[in-house]
Amino acid sequence: MSVSLWQDRSKTRDLEVQNFDIVIIGGGIAGISTAYWLMKEDQGLKVALVEKGELACGATGRNAGFITCGSVEHFNRLVGTHGAEKALEIWKFSEENLKLLEDHIIKEKEQKLQFERKGSFSLASTYEEFSELKKSYDLMNELGINVEILDQDSIEKRLNTYGFVGGIKYLDDASVHPVLLLEEILSHFKESDSFSLFENSEVFRIEQIKELKRVHTKSGKIDAPVVIMATNGYSTQLHPYFSDKIYPTRGQILATGPLPNILEGPCYANFVLDYFRQTPTGEVVIGGFRQLKKDTEVGYSDEVTDVIQDALVDFLNKHIPSIKGTDITHRWSGIMGFSADGQPMVGSIPSDPQIYFIGGFTAHGMGLAFKSGKCLVDLLFDRPIPEFVSAKRFV
Ligand SMILES: Cc1cc2nc3c(=O)[nH]c(=O)nc-3n(C[C@H](O)[C@H](O)[C@H](O)COP(=O)(O)OP(=O)(O)OC[C@H]3O[C@@H](n4cnc5c(N)ncnc54)[C@H](O)[C@@H]3O)c2cc1C
Incomplete structure (x- = not known):
């Protein structure tokens, strides 16, 4: 300003x-x-x-x-x-x-x-991304970084999350x-x-x-x-x-009201562009999708837009169906600095x-x-x- x-x-x-x-x-x-x-x-x-x-x-x-x-x-x-x-x-x-x-x-x-120190997950919705995650897993293992590999079944069981073919868990994240x-x-x-x-x-x-x-x-x-x-x-x-x-880049996000515990830990998806987690008080927070509108998601305005907020809700409905239709209590955005x-x-x-x-x-x-x-x-x-x-x- x-x-x-x-x-x-x-x-x-x-x-x-x-x-x-x-x-x-x-x-x-x-x-x-x-x-x-x-x-x-x-x-x-x-x-x-x-x-x-x-x-x-x-x-x-x-x-x-x-x-x-x-x-x-x-x-x-x-x-x-x-x-x-x-x-x-x-x-x-x-x-x-x-x-x-x-x-x-x-x-x-x-x-x-x-x-909370529950680790964090990177989830792949395509086999192409999963093959990169497997390579990452091998490299990290060789270098002594604590990481675990997951198949589709364990993602569904541990995260109540669907539509991902595999992933890895970084065990030490918080x-x-x-x-x-x-x-x-x-x-x-x-x-x-x-x-x-x-x-x-x-x-x-x-x-x-x-x-x-x-x-x-x-x-x-x-x-x-x-x-x-x-x-x-x-x-x-x-x-x-x-x-x-340093490039001003907008990130949009939303939060639900408190829900029963469904997620084992915070998750990234789609090459670290999209992400979701559940807070200790139960709210599910979902953000990302700036790749949908790269032209608008720059600059200094912290407004939210329908295109991205709707994409976040679609993501929630598709990947975490047990909370489909839940109330969204907060929608917001912020300006990040990308180097x-x-x-x-x-x-x-x-x-x-x-x-x-x-x-x-x-x-x-x-x-x-x-x-x-x-x-x-x-x-x-x-x-x-x-x-x-x-x-x-x-x-
Ligand atoms: C939606 C969203 C989700 C994110 N999720 C994560 C996440 O989960 N994990 C993570 O690690 N990072 C995340 N980030 C990024 C993270 O928030 C930032 O990297 C971090 O907050 C940067 O901190 P900062 O202090 O450098 O910048 P800021 O927190 O932006 O602080 C800069 C401050 O400078 C002040 N300022 C600017 N100009 C002036 C001026 N002229 N005079 C006085 N004051 C001024 C601003 O008001 C502001 O308070 C996310 C960002 C967004 C927007």
Whole structure:
């Protein structure tokens, strides 16, 4: 969204410029995770986090809550693109993300955060996809990743789900209530004197004032030597550097009312494009189908459309017939940031090195952002980060 002269309340209220060491823009899982790791450094840094709406109003508060390992494609394709060693490194990065979340944040709060570690499934509706999943299974087995293969019969029995010829189960994956998780991360440093949160403070300009950056928000101005953009899908709205690096992509989703337990765990289908899971409180959540309307499912509008919402309902009726006709209580969408190669991006803008950034999670931020935030803090303190997340790969 753009900000008019009249909406810029810092002008009419004549607010003082505030000074911080670091300003993080964006209150999603990436911004909050980065703040967590910054505060952990215990360097006495004064950190401000500014968010245009409320915390989690972006993709983080609108996702399906899968915390899955790997990336947007089946493992055999990841190996095809990167080779086995790099593919394993990418996989291990997301395993480490989950472990860090469990050790630092979730600990004994599984129930409170609706966290479950039931694994996740990838289901094939064609023999062609199943043959890719079998290849993935073999490769993963060789590399020591915990995975199980399933035939049609066991999918029907264990998931009450029909129309799939086979699949694999990634045994270590998890799921969570994404907003409760975000709030839990924040609770670790929210009260700290060196941390300040500014919600409803859209940033509309970043200006250079001598050696500092001046961050103009609707509610005030902040000066700091370092700015971190954690704006993911919205990044191009704030800086042109991202226009050919992080693409805003809409994802649509719906939820039913609470139902008896029918699904053993979260599921992906159709080459990771479509997905469904059941929450611990019984709601079935189904998302995907942006491939039906690639031309409309881009940009910044978080409307829902009939074409995709109808496709989601058809999917539910076809594949989970026991809940056919059930009430749909929520329909929504969110804006994701897709990177050019599907991997996250952590770095600074080459022409403007005081602006750091984190994003490009390509529909997998819950499985990547906590560790990516740690990487960004490593970068700030001149510690090495993995090549495949470093934005230097695009230079
Ligand atoms: C329907 C859907 C389902 C998904 N399902 C999953 C899933 O199951 N598992 C998974 O891992 N991932 C999933 N994702 C992707 C996941 O939600 C994202 O990868 C993740 O939330 C990205 O987090 P983020 O903090 O980088 O971005 P966001 O959560 O989008 O946060 C960016 C924040 O920046 C703020 N902002 C933007 N511009 C400005 C500005 N100018 N000034 C101030 N603030 C600004 C925004 O308001 C926003 O809050 C899904 C996404 C969608 C939309």
